Amino acid sequence: MEKIIDARKIREDFPILKVRPYGKSLIYFDNAATTQKPESVIKAIDDYYSGMNANVYRSAHYLSGVATNAYEEARNRVAKFINAGSENTIIFTRNATESINLVAYTWAMDNINEGDEIILTVAEHHSNILPWQMVADRKGAKLRYVYLNEDSRLDMASYKDMLNSRVKLVAVQHVSNVLGIINPVEEITEMAHKVGAKVLIDGAQSVPHMRVDVRKIGCDFFAFSGHKMMGPMGIGILYVKKELLNSVPPFLRGGEMIDEVYEDRATFAVPPLKFEAGTPNVEGAVGLSAAIEYIEGIGLDNIHSHEAELTQYALEKMREIDFVDIYGPRDMRDRGGVISFNVADIHPHDVSTILDQDGIAIRSGHHCALPLMRYLDVPATCRASFYIYNDMDEVDVFIDSLKNVRKWFKWS
């Protein structure tokens, strides 16, 4: 039986949503940038420092054991959350960007060579473009881009045509942070594997909002970050398929990641510790674990349908405003809770400043997706992105504010 999310009730769990910008109720529609944190996450971090803090793995004393357990429990929870199988496949990083860079600097530098090809999509976030530009530059490999079809979805036919034995990696986002499209990552992975290419999925915009099963997807690498799923900033995840784990060389080198160290050489710890040099972000891992617990309490299917309902409602209302242009697919099929749009004759920054005065937080700019902006032929867009604490009443306030934007410019 489907449970309906009561956003009003959920908002009570989030202390920050009581902030009143300019005396107005805060309407936080910038969830694709970062999400707010429930009390339970804030408390978990507080509890960690109040009762558990010590350096992990290193010492034989009581607190070190408690901290190490908390850190490993967090890893275990993440592994279950994305159905990774073994918790050894879960590497803690700073964020999704670092997760992708880890793969670029290690696996890719060893396995991508001159004349090889890397396939990306034009809608990728800069974090899934720049690391591959670096690899391509250094190794003499070629970047190839899949573009969109007329429905603003990935052009799978051209992707199919691009695949050949020179392709060593396909790096693609699960959900677009601009268009909200949900890419068919299972199909993409299966097709890539047929030509022997590895697949990296950027899941920063999917894991917080929908059920993700990395083994069902079958991808080789999967990256996401904690702060977009109500966890703290500074904690990210890289999943590496078990079969690949041992062949990926270490990334950063130093403490914690070693097996034996001599004056001139070292051997490394087994994964995942091999990839986690230095004192890790235990606070972040513990906070992320509490965030996952919170998400599981609500249920990802509920979250997904709540956002779909809100997005559909907002899209319908926005389409009624004739001076608003919406980017991305027109229908709700395989579409997440992200809406990019522009108001005719008004720059997104001005739109954002005007909505802000009504307490509405949206993003304006290029969303770290300049190739996509160029492809859409817009300098920037506004973006509203939803989460569990948003509701239709907030969408109504947003729509009213949006209708008024042009009046400030004396364009009615």
Add this chain to the structure above:
Amino acid sequence: MELNQLYSEIILEHYQNSPNKKKMDDADIEEKGHNPLCGDTITIYLKMDGDIIKDASFTGQGCAISQASTSMLIDLVKGKKLDEAKKLIQEFTDMLYKRDVDLDDLGDAQALSGVADFPARVKCALLPWKTLEEVMEEKEEGK
């Protein structure tokens, strides 16, 4: 600070109908300014007579604040010596950081003083002034 001060008549006039917004084909100096975080772009064109800015214009794409600010800057520096323009840049920058400053020299650009209350927009207003400052630094380095 209210929105109607941020988007005042004078700012909207400079944004929507600036006579300064045109390409200059015979410019001596062409300097591009770019705000990578928000995507605002401008190009400032200068026609020089020794140290004097004989004529100036701009082209660009961006928010009302960045484009109006550029138009106001062009108004102000036309006919001025580079040294005088440099002083204006300093005064404008001080105004946006709410430092104590005499606004009289800034002409229409005084209307942008309210931007200081919108921290996220300060960089929009400063873009053209920073761009002109770069022209001067390049000139000084070239000397």
